[in-house]
Amino acid sequence: MESHENSRKLRVVMFPWLGVSHATPFLHLSNKLAQNGHRVTFLLPRKAQLKLEPLNQHQDLIHFSSITVPEVDDLPSGAETASDVRLLLQRSRFTAFDRTQDQILPLLNDLKPDVIFYDFAHWIPAITRPLNIKAIYYVITGVAGLGLRFTPARRISKGVTIEELMHPPPGYPSSRVVPEEAFQALFLAEELGSGISFYDRITTSLRECDAIATRTYHELDGKYCDYIGEQYGKRVLYTGPVLPQEKGEHLEEEWASWLNKFGPSSVVFCALGSEVKLTREKLQEMLLGFELSGHPFLVALATPQGCDRIEEAFPRGFGERTRERGLVSGDWVPQSLILKHPSVGCFVTHCGYGSMWESLLSDCRILTFPQLADQFMNSRMMADELGVAVEVKKEGERERFLSKESLSEAIKLVMDKDGEVASRLKSNHAKLKDVVAGEGLQESHLRVDGTERASDLFSL
Structure with missing residues (x-):
């Protein structure tokens, strides 16, 4: 990594979508850039700013600038972030977000940054180009899912059918299309x-950005990043996962x-993230699956609606039967530190992007249980292409949930240390970890020293 004295310091602006889950990876990248001496201004509503401030590791170089979310019909007063409103008000959220343009332009005029990172604000390049500011679209989720859904070759518009979406777009580097992804893609054509x-x-x-930045390495997602770059005629940059330090x-x-x-x-650890909130019935089925596996388990799941405490949703007699070998939490848990504990041998994950990376950087056997958006493609890539995970078989309507038997069988499969599947997973995982956890790999992708390296973020 270059010294602060020997490289030009850049002025960077971050403008993510108004959701804390989107803004957090932008802040992790900001911390990495500030570590190299670059100055970052983060544009956020005040409420989101308060949630992110504790994660700012370089307060001398990373500064927050508050923006006001404009009032929009149907949007509750004070609804500054995505979590403040119901899904039904999604259109109003985006309308308010787009109306911040009148605030962003004068801020950019005053700040005069070299570069701005953004995601959902499609109008950013139009206002930065006259100011000679480079606009970088930052992909914080899986690149495989992005290429499957958002390319000119796909051309999603009103009237698209589920049958059409069950086939990959021309040139897509994989023949695997996830049914859940195809179903969800039907909604991409709706006005928002x-x-x-x-x-x-x-x-x-x-299409309009100056470059595309991806939260991955070429060593993992290279073929998907190459596809995106070819589709849009853009340079694709790699930041690496930029996971925070505990x-x-x-x-x-x-x-x-x-x-x-x-x-x-020996312990099976399960965490499905804050956005996955199971019904009482589904949570019970899942807990019974852990009990049926016979292994000790530590489970972190969001408390179901209608319950004040997660224990209220337990199956009858579950707490008494599993008291000696089971621990269930409805609150936040230190996931990355738990994964490093020597007693943890299996990780059951929803395959959200951050959790996917934490699983890859661990030594645990990996079971995937995707629920939303890019999680499905992340899971298939881990299980079918990289061969480092097993996806838990789902059942029922559109195969959206599991049975206690399918979860139990999957746990036993990957925890059988003498079994062929477990041995193959362990070997493949160890080889991949040697690559993605290599010393200096993250720093080399974030190097800003004027070299010819393809992943140099700012030689645009």
């Missing part, structure tokens, strides 16, 4: 604020003392 569909919003952003190096006693009761690689 300011008279533009979500498909057109993203494809316009990709505040502490050791687990708190609450978790460590419980995990220490079990032998090496």
Whole structure:
């Protein structure tokens, strides 16, 4: 990594979609850039700013600038972030977001940055080009899903059928299309604020930007990044996963003392993220699957609606039967630190992008249970292409959920240390980890030293 003194310092602006889950990866990237001495201004509503401020590791170089979310009919007063409103008000959220343009332009005139990172604001390149500011579209989720849904070759518009979406677009580097992805893609043609569909919003952003930045490595997603670059005639840059460092190096006693009761690689750990909220019935089926597996388990799931505490949703007698080998939490848990504990041998994950990377950088066997958006493609890439995971078989309507038997069987399969599947997963995972966890790989992708490296972020 170059020294601060020997490289030009850049002025960077971050303008993510008004959702904390979107803004957080932008801040992690900001921390990495500030670590190299670059100055970052982060544009956010005040409420989101308060949530992100504790994650700012370089307060001398990363500064927040508050923007006001304009009032829009149907949007509740004070609804500044995506989590403040119901899904039904999605159109109004995007309308309000687009109306911030009148605030962004004068801010950019004053700040005079070299570059701006953005995602859903498709109008950013139109206002930055006259100011000679480079506009970089930052992909914070899976590139495989982006290429499957948002390319000129796909051309999603009103009237598209599920049958058409069940086939990959021309030139797509994989023949695998996930049914759930195809079903969800039907909604991309719907108008979503300011008279533009979500498909057109993203494809316009990709077409008009100066470069595309991806939260991955070429070593993992190279063929999908190459496809995106070819589709749009853009240079594709790699930031790496830019995962944050945990505040502490050791687990708190609450978790460590419980995990220490079990032998090496014996515990099954499950975490499905904050956005996956199961119904009481589905949560019960899942817990029964962990019980049926016979292995010790630590499960972190959001408390179902209608319950004040997750224990209220337990199956009858579950707590008493599993008291000695099961721990279930309805609150946030230190996921990355738990994955590093020697007693944890299996990780059941929804395959959200950050969790996908944490699983790859761990030594655990990986079971995937995707629920939303790019999680399906992330899961298929991990299971079918990289061969480092097993996807839990789903059942029922559109195969959207699992049975306790399918979860239990999957756990036993990957935890059988003498089994062929478990051995293959362990070998493939170890080889891939050697690559993506290589010393200096993250830093080399974020190097800003004027070299010819293809992933140099700013030699545009």
